[in-house]
Amino acid sequence: MASSDQSNDHLVHSPDSQHPANLICELCRKFYTLGWVTGTGGGTSIRHNDHLFIAPSGVQKELMQPTDMFVMDFHSREYLRRPPNLKPSACTPLFYAAFSRRGAGCCIHTHSQWAVLVTLLVEREFGSSACFEIERIEQIKGIPKGRGDDGKVGGMLGYFERLRVPIIENTAREEDLTESLEAAMEKYPDTFAVLVRRHGIYVWGDNVQRAKTQCESLDYIFQLAVEMKKLGLPWT
Amino acid sequence: MASSDQSNDHLVHSPDSQHPANLICELCRKFYTLGWVTGTGGGTSIRHNDHLFIAPSGVQKELMQPTDMFVMDFHSREYLRRPPNLKPSACTPLFYAAFSRRGAGCCIHTHSQWAVLVTLLVEREFGSSACFEIERIEQIKGIPKGRGDDGKVGGMLGYFERLRVPIIENTAREEDLTESLEAAMEKYPDTFAVLVRRHGIYVWGDNVQRAKTQCESLDYIFQLAVEMKKLGLPWT
């Protein structure tokens, strides 16, 4: 790799707390306390104009610094910045799918245990090709309804509508999830999230705030759904 | 909206940590860590003399700033301050019912999962028109007994008394809950809280401290009640 790839430190240095390199660090500290990214699991990426900022692989997510960020050019998919001694995230092609196919501004990947348990419960009850489905829970109003023909988000799901989150099967290597993630995006054009069986979830949104709050709403719903199963309460 | 509506920044600027605009932000940061207002859910409102301070709709509740607050005149119900680019909370008419019908000084709305689960358990066991009822739990002494003829709070519930929290059915739009919330206030004149099925809870009190500590006591009781059900222990 050319040394120029490694020297673009100006891309990640900013006094602005809202700069993507700073925001990813702050988000991951918060996600760590929620149990979403412990043990170096999970990841986060933000698109800012034509730059994709991506947390590295295999690091303690609550201790990341802006200088740990990878920066990729959206069009060429080449790294504008690669921190020496760090490995790019295996989630990169999955994040890229959210940016390129859905126009996302931020994509979050968690290993939330509630998400994992929901994928196991769905498989046992409805089979391996089923979605997670729930309805009549107020918090589903925190999940967007999909986009209209103009590409804009068409409002949030209603209380009486059904939330569906597709589930894809896990693979040995994270990058090998890309094809089935993209297929799920095709099959469920309205979804803003894809669950990965026995693994976790990818959630994206138009910007950081939407991706984060949708991820929170989904995690709330998954936790509630697991507790409902323990108490024998049906999801639909 | 008149531009004057948006310029009353002096209403929310104060160095006093006990100023309502500052307190709402501090409370919501705390409520976020308790899981009550994640995913932009929930809300909080404080009445200070004739001004109602209300957290906006659809924002990250743990990141709110005093300048994000809406301020409404109690008598005219008109906004004295509307932050541009923010939407008023759909909870506003429900908060207003607590201020106008109960003389509350603060009203808190959470999406606590324990509250939601309790509403589901009550429906399954006692039907859709039933209250949540529990007795002989020390923490119910943290819930007021109701008001005397003089309008003053008449002490706390006793250990051997039964706590009853009415439950209303959820509606598609939050503001459409107002009628049934008001009806529950009529039917249960002693209650300081109303559960909303599959949604959460509204809790009010004479001032911020009482609303917050009553909300904590109720949430403690709901969590305990759910754990009791998992262990096969009866509520009454």
Next chain:
Amino acid sequence: MASSDQSNDHLVHSPDSQHPANLICELCRKFYTLGWVTGTGGGTSIRHNDHLFIAPSGVQKELMQPTDMFVMDFHSREYLRRPPNLKPSACTPLFYAAFSRRGAGCCIHTHSQWAVLVTLLVEREFGSSACFEIERIEQIKGIPKGRGDDGKVGGMLGYFERLRVPIIENTAREEDLTESLEAAMEKYPDTFAVLVRRHGIYVWGDNVQRAKTQCESLDYIFQLAVEMKKLGLPWT
């Protein structure tokens, strides 16, 4: 009450973080995050020479300030300091029993849900006069074995010994627990804690560190015991 009772502010003002008035505030902030003292529940008291420092009744425990502390003389049982507008804790005679009958230096009262659930499970399985009993859990080595004839703590419980924590029945008024708490101290001379059915626990120790760490160890064991019941695993 004489005004002199209220003016002894020097008793609670100290720059030393280990001063009892400062320590109680710090402990209660920590206990709040553990869910032990939410909704104004629970309390803490420290004996320092002949002064008993006691958190007040009915306040938000995580927000207490040193100036909120009551100070009582150990011998006369009269208040040396009573903050105006605050009420003395109803736990005071129970704390006093630990100081006078057991030579405790600190006594902690929590409303921990794990403690409450354990008292309910014991009642259902073993009847209302039974102790909580568990054995062969490493953490019981964090609980003292009792005192020798010299009044000194005789080491910690061993892994193969059985932990017994007596349970007393709750009463309408907290102060009415005193008699049965004292009776439990008589009947179980080795215990450093008494559970209160449907209410919580009192834990004491020779000093702040011991009371706090014993309280943590007991709460760990109660939580584990509840989870064991959910999984069908026996306690003894």
Next chain:
Amino acid sequence: MASSDQSNDHLVHSPDSQHPANLICELCRKFYTLGWVTGTGGGTSIRHNDHLFIAPSGVQKELMQPTDMFVMDFHSREYLRRPPNLKPSACTPLFYAAFSRRGAGCCIHTHSQWAVLVTLLVEREFGSSACFEIERIEQIKGIPKGRGDDGKVGGMLGYFERLRVPIIENTAREEDLTESLEAAMEKYPDTFAVLVRRHGIYVWGDNVQRAKTQCESLDYIFQLAVEMKKLGLPWT
């Protein structure tokens, strides 16, 4: 003990946050919030060249200071520094086994309740000589596969591989675990962790980051495994 043993304060004084004496304090504060080291339970040790830094016995782990650390010489196994009034950790010979037999740079001992519950569930279902085994959970990719003939870590476990963590029986005294811990290291040359029945876990790694993140990944898996049992979902 010679006074020189107690005076080597320079061994634990450093402005560098990555110095072992500082790191152990920071790690234990974090582990306390995770419930791994409450009630003075658990411990942590770091090897730095020929110095072993070890947290003391019986202290509040979240309040430790660098000056509380014991320092032992790796070769002579003699203390280079013994803080007066503190007791050496009973875990010391177990930490030593990880340093000497596995070339570890850090060893962590927790009393995690998830670890304890897993040992009880394995015993009931598979008998007292069985390992904990789980497969097809993404987070097992956070656990190393073992070492090659060159002594280097040979990559992480794959998603389709099975994680096995040996379990040893608890003993009355912590130091008496040493023999069976060493035997488990012999029998399971690839393991980076040993569970102790009804007690907790020892986890080690080449350095602090690896030991900590492996400990997090294992604890995540144990929690998930317990929740799976509650929901009737199989581990393998």
